[in-house]
Amino acid sequence: MTMETDVLIVGAGIGGLTLALALHAQGIPCLVIEGTAEFQSIGAGINLLPHAVEPLAGIGLYSALLQNANSTTFLQFYSRHGAHIYTAARGTKAGHSWPQLSIHRARLHELLVQEFKARLGETRLHMDAKCVGLEQRNDGVAVLVSNRAGETRTIAAGIVVGCDGIRSRVRQMLAPNEGEPLYSGVMMWRGIAEMPCFLDGSTMVLAGSLRSGKMVAYPISGVSPCRTQRVNWVAEIRTQHRSQASWDVAGQRQDLTWADRDWHLPWLDVAAMIRTTSTIMAYPMVDKDPLDAWSQGRITLLGDAAHPMYPFGSNGACQAILDGFTLAECLSCFGLTERALEEYQQARLPPTKAVTLLNRTIPPDVVLDEVDARTRGEPFDAINSVISQTELAEIMGRYQQISAGRIPKFSRRSSLAHAAG
Numbered sequence: 001m002t003m004e005t006d007v008l009i010v011g012a013g014i015g016g017l018t019l020a021l022a023l024h025a026q027g028i029p030c031l032v033i034e035g036t037a038e039f040q041s042i043g044a045g046i047n048l049l050p051h052a053v054e055p056l057a058g059i060g061l062y063s064a065l066l067q068n069a070n071s072t073t074f075l076q077f078y079s080r081h082g083a084h085i086y087t088a089a090r091g092t093k094a095g096h097s098w099p100q101l102s103i104h105r106a107r108l109h110e111l112l113v114q115e116f117k118a119r120l121g122e123t124r125l126h127m128d129a130k131c132v133g134l135e136q137r138n139d140g141v142a143v144l145v146s147n148r149a150g151e152t153r154t155i156a157a158g159i160v161v162g163c164d165g166i167r168s169r170v171r172q173m174l175a176p177n178e179g180e181p182l183y184s185g186v187m188m189w190r191g192i193a194e195m196p197c198f199l200d201g202s203t204m205v206l207a208g209s210l211r212s213g214k215m216v217a218y219p220i221s222g223v224s225p226c227r228t229q230r231v232n233w234v235a236e237i238r239t240q241h242r243s244q245a246s247w248d249v250a251g252q253r254q255d256l257t258w259a260d261r262d263w264h265l266p267w268l269d270v271a272a273m274i275r276t277t278s279t280i281m282a283y284p285m286v287d288k289d290p291l292d293a294w295s296q297g298r299i300t301l302l303g304d305a306a307h308p309m310y311p312f313g314s315n316g317a318c319q320a321i322l323d324g325f326t327l328a329e330c331l332s333c334f335g336l337t338e339r340a341l342e343e344y345q346q347a348r349l350p351p352t353k354a355v356t357l358l359n360r361t362i363p364p365d366v367v368l369d370e371v372d373a374r375t376r377g378e379p380f381d382a383i384n385s386v387i388s389q390t391e392l393a394e395i396m397g398r399y400q401q402i403s404a405g406r407i408p409k410f411s412r413r414s415s416l417a418h419a420a421g
């Protein structure tokens with residue numbers, strides 16, 4: 001088989017583009033195919049934790065990220081009645097060398113696309129090229145690609161990485177009997193509003209509970225001269241009425257009547273925030289059972305394709321970024337080999353499986369539901385009479401320890417490392 005590329009990346013989302021940039025930094029050629037014909041500016045805010053900012057900074061993206069994000073200082077939990085529950089420092093405030101960055105997903109994506117085109121060249125990104133089939137051969141993989149007109153072609157690659165998101169076609173081929181994403185019983189609505197600056201202008205707030213309705217709000221921009229900011233919000237509630245798990249489903253304002261009343265957060269007008277949001281998107285909280293393996297021969301998975309998880313603890317994009325740098329490191333050290341994909345799987349499957357399962361049982365947000373259960377949602381005077389700060393710190397600490405991954409460093413192999421074989 002004549003190889004068209006060393007590494008074929010399926011999907012130009014956050015994970016696929018990060019992998020491409022990380023491979024480029026290691027001198028490994030790649031080609032990216034993206035199913036959509038044009039990128040759309042949909043989605044809302046996401047967070048880059050220090051352990052994801054660090055490797056991106058290592059390939060020279062730090063100042064661009066910083067200019068387009070808000071450096072989060074604190075994570076604060078409140079009851080619906082405005083009672084303070086817990087504060088955790090974030091990023092450099094928590095002693096990390098790198099900040100936590102809150103950023104619009106579309107802006108982050110745009111930055112990665114710009115860098116990709118500047119470094120690898122536009123011709124290495126094929127738009128309107130959907131992976132519809134894969135065939136593993138002795139020396140590589142034949143990937144069947146289709147466009148909107150229904151025309152198909154085959155691309156031969158040494159290694160194929162499925163970075164094609166939660167509805168991954170590549171994963172479907174590796175795990176054909178797996179069903180649809182699993183619904184958690186929680187619906188989410190997202191939006192972005194221009195709001196008066198609240199607290200210190202860089203705090204992420206989580207308030208309420210999943211039983212009666214929860215609100216997450218954090219700024220994704222700096223403060224304007226008239227003291228306003230772009231604030232990303234996510235409203236969440238337990239309900240059996242769910243939307244389709246697709247990133248372009250519009251949210252209905254009438255589904256949010258529970259969310260815009262009875263809030264007593266003195267510094268944030270939740271009703272106004274929802275009312276002034278021009279576009280609301282709906283998305284169910286879904287994940288999939290962790291797989292026992294992601295790498296089969298010369299094919300592997302990365303990001304949401306490998307480990308779709310609930311978006312607690314700001315982990316979706318961060319784990320995809322860690323995957324990307326780890327896989328680039330493995331391919332650089334072990335060559336374009338099945339061994340490299342096994343080493344990658346060994347480094348990344350256990351920690352991402354742990355985060356996926358922890359998000360189902362005790363994510364950091366569980367402190368809100370615990371307080372709600374203990375107080376039956378009634379107002380309280382002092383949080384210490386409900387739950388101790390030590391107990392709260394334990395819940396947060398355990399989660400952060402498990403989710404903060406490290407990119408392994410291997411000793412370098414010979415210069416033949418990049419040869420497909």
Ligand SMILES: Cc1cc2nc3c(=O)[nH]c(=O)nc-3n(C[C@H](O)[C@H](O)[C@H](O)COP(=O)(O)OP(=O)(O)OC[C@H]3O[C@@H](n4cnc5c(N)ncnc54)[C@H](O)[C@@H]3O)c2cc1C
Pocket residue numbers: 010011012013014015016033034035036040042043044045046105129130131132163164165166167168169170190247302303304305311316317318320
């Ligand atoms: C348009 C969009 C908006 C999003 N908005 C948010 C948000 O607001 N908040 C949030 O927490 N998360 C959002 N996400 C998900 C978030 O980006 C991921 O959870 C996380 O960043 C991990 O990234 P990923 O690269 O694994 O997957 P994704 O970022 O989902 O990227 C997957 C990419 O693969 C492409 N693709 C899919 N199937 C194929 C195929 N067969 N062939 C070729 N290409 C294919 C998709 O078009 C997409 O570009 C969004 C994802 C998308 C695609």
